[in-house]
Amino acid sequence: MRGRASVSVGFGKNASVSSENGQGGGGAEGAPPEQLALIRESVRKAKAPRAKPRTWRGAALAKERPVARVLVDKGVLHLDRYFDYAVPEELDADAQPGVRVRVRFGAGRHRVREGRREGGGLVDGFLIERREESDYAGPLAALAQVVSPEPVLGEELLGLARAVADRYAGSLADVLQLAVPPRSARAEQRPSPAPLPPPGAPGPGTWARYERGAAFLTALASGGAPRAVWHALPGPEWSEELARAVAATLASGRGALVVVPDGRAAARVDAALTSLLGEGRHALLTADAGPEKRYREWLAVRRGSVRAVVGTRAAMFAPVRDLGLVALWDDGDDSHSEPHAPQPHAREVLLLRAAQDKCAFLLGGWSCTVEAAQLVESGWARPLVAGREQVRAAAPLVRTVGDQDLARDEAARAARLPTLAWQAVREGLRHGPVLVQVPRRGYVPRTACARCREPARCRHCAGPLEAPDTGALRCGWCGRGEDSWHCPECGSFRLRAQVVGARRTAEELGRAFPAVPVRTSGREHVLDTVPGTPALVVSTPGAEPVAEGGYAAALLLDGWAMLGRPDLRAGEDALRRWIAAGALVRPQGAGGTVVVVAEPTLRPVQALVRWDPVGHAVRELAERAELGFPPVSRMAAVSGTAEAVAEFLGMVELPREAEVLGPVPVPVAAPGRPRRPGAPPPGEQWERALIRVPPGRGAALAAALKATQAARMARGSAAPVRVRIDPPDIG
Structure with missing residues (x-):
């Protein structure tokens, strides 16, 4: 392995620790103080000169390369290194680089009696390489088991996993858990077919x-x-x-x-x-x-x-x-x-x-x-x-319906389907299926005043009022019911759905077109394909089925809900979802039409009308560069309790070009809703800080964050801190 700086570290007097430095050097000089103290103590207590182990518990060891360097499957950063073990003679043939092994591992449970290694729990690992000598001066524990002689970890995959771990400030063991699937003995026993000769080059x-x-x-x-x-x-x-x-x-x-x-x-x-x-x-x-x-x-x-x-x-x-x-x-x-x-x-x-x-x-x-x-x-x-x-020849015709159009069509405004949309549905159903995309799953998730569109809020905590399947209003934050709501802005007692889910939309369309079959595709049941016969297909983004021969028309409802998210990628994501739905519609020459209900002057809507996502992305990139946002810069998110985040930021040695944004409170998930990755556990209030560096300094940022996280884990810090490189949500 290139770039290894090995230090002799006794872990429970059982195995040596080989520290790997991705920069091709460093060794003990760059180790945390706790690790340096452990190194000095290990060296002081070493009694025997460095030598190749030849026996273990009286059993003979491998005659050649009797030392196995193992990556244990622990996944914690302060143990993200290789450990040396002795190879018993009976495991010599199977203990080859790349195989899965089991070893005894665990601090505080090892003891030495008459030079024998006892105790320690069995953990899984990968055998990285065989060596003639160990960097550890004392006796080594032996491999407990070769799980399978099948070499599943090659040099290329190991190098890739190490590069991914370094880029994302993670551990090599965590990456290998993603890279190497769980073992199946029956699959290993089945021989693979012989490789086929290369095919001929295809035409364009x-x-x-x-x-x-x-x-x-x-x-x-x-x-x-x-x-x-x-x-x-x-x-x-x-x-x-x-x-x-x-x-x-x-x-x-x-x-x-x-x-x-x-x-x-x-x-x-x-x-x-x-x-x-x-x-x-x-x-x-x-x-x-x-x-x-x-x-x-x-x-x-x-x-x-x-x-x-x-x-x-x-x-x-x-x-x-x-x-x-x-x-x-x-x-x-x-x-x-x-x-x-x-x-x-x-x-x-x-x-x-x-x-x-x-x-x-x-x-x-x-x-x-x-x-x-x-x-x-x-x-x-x-x-x-x-x-x-x-x-132009391949794309459908795109038409827009904005707020001004809805204001002139009061009945359609209340129903979310303006006259233009109804006309597109009727015309499309004459020639084939019609796709209706709704931006959110569920059944009337949130409500607003039917007259002035002011969001309906809970009188107790100001949380959003929701109308679930039972029809009774309740708060999405505190869960309290509401039976006498009225709008504080205009005094109206009538409510409307801010965003109506797929099931409710399917019911409304079914009543409007009683002779037309209505199909839904979403989280509970995702359709792969639908026939090319006339039908209404109501789908959430990403679950749109492919129609035989293409859809005759598509309606993209409640575009403001997708564009109004407080997220840096709101416009990009909305355009991507709209184009994905529009790409399933027949070309304009075959009568394909897409109607999007969104303000036509907005940049993503104009990009959809022109079918120009590349131009939209180029303009977004220019704005990100001006503001210093990703991907022009590299960014990391550090989240945890206020005390933990403050402690982490006080310990980390960031590159001098780094800029810390925040910390700010992390939104708490509403009761009954799934917790997003990186969100605080129930009942806890977390904060998040964003750390930004210019191009070319991402590796230094990841290394600094990884070193600090490893030091906190090594000394047993109670409060957890989550570190994520390139967080998807920084809005």
Whole structure:
């Protein structure tokens, strides 16, 4: 391993600690004071000279390389290093680098009797390497068990995991928990098929619609490593285009990896790859497959039997041999952000892989994120777009309904469906299904005055009043019921839904169009496809099913609710969700129409009308650069109780360019609602501080935060502090 500075540290007089410094040096001089004291005490107590262990409890050890360097699966930062163990002779053949092992580990439970190691709990780990000697001067504990002789952790995957851990201020063990799936003995016993020879290079197909599409495929097939940000044209062709990019990479004798946001998208790419290449050339890695099948597919990739992978978020770590292409679809989707520590984003992991393996990179989607625009502006990637004539031919007609239109149509204003929307529905139902997108799940989540639109508030705590399925008003914060509400602004006693959920919208549309079937798609039941016959399809964002032949029309309701969120990405996310729905509608030449209920002068609405998400992202990037917000800067969030955050900020040695914003109180989740990642536990009031550094100083920021968190854990600080690099919500 490169860049290792080893120090002899006795952990319970059982195992040595090898400290690894990612900067290629440092050693004990950079260790916290507590660790330095432990080092000095270990050296002082060492009685025997450094030597290779040859016996343990009277049992013979391996004759060659009798020391195993192990990463224990503890996941805490102050133990984010390797530990040395002796290799018994009976485990010599199976104890090879990359296998899973079990070792005795645990402070305060080890004792030495007549030179023998006793006590300590068994924990899982990975054997990193075999060595002739240990850096620890005393006797070593022995490996307790080799769980499986299957080498699941290779050098490339280990290097990637270390890079991800360093970038996100996390531990290597936590990253490997995300990267290596749980073991299935039955899957390991089943042999993987023999690898198939490379296929022939595919034709350009629908890639010819893009200005540099054919050249991109040619570069992949010839062994090149082009890097592109791809603005896909509306329609279902995106999955076939991804499949052709994979096929072109396989034709060059290299492997390919495609990461998509959900199982439905993975199934479409899987079907396109099977249609183009046949069976046996790619693996599908999704949670829907079940642990045994998924592990079997993962092993086929690890053994080199399969050279192409398509999967959801966890597939970003798939150990593809001779990687030639990494591709990501719809990087703005929340599903690409891992909720478990250290919470990496699939886009950033694939960027690390592209740099590590020097392979091609493709970031695609119907919309465009600010991060994607930055990759193009920096020159790291090239744009892969179609001409404006192609965009106009493929996109539907977009019409808007603003507040002025609603004010002139009082009845439609109360029902949230203005006359233009009703007309679009009626006309669309003559030719096929109509999609209705509502911005929130549920059944009338919150209410407002029907006359003046003033939000309805609780008289006790000023929380939002909600009308659940029972119809009785209650506060969303304190839970108190309300049976005599009236508007304090205009005196009206009538209420309306601020945002009406999918079920309520489906009921209203069902009454308005009694002869038309109504289908809903949302959290409880997500539809994959719907027939091309006339029907109303009510869906929440991200759950829109694909209609055979495309939708005849689409209604995008309550756009103000999506644009009004207090979040830096509110406009970008709203535009992405609108475009994702509009991309399922037939082209304008075939009568496809999209009606969005939102103020037409707003920038995201204008970008939708022009079907220009790239231009919107470029303007957003310019504003972020002016204000110093991500992705132009690197940012981290530190959250916890006020005392814990103050203690952390007092300890951390930040880069001199760092700027601390806050701390400010963290919003508390309403009773009965799920707690968001990073939110305080029930009953606690947390604060959050944001730390910002300029470009090029992100690694220094992550290292400083990780060192401080490790020092707090080592000394047993009671109050927890959560650190997150690149927090998704900084609004």
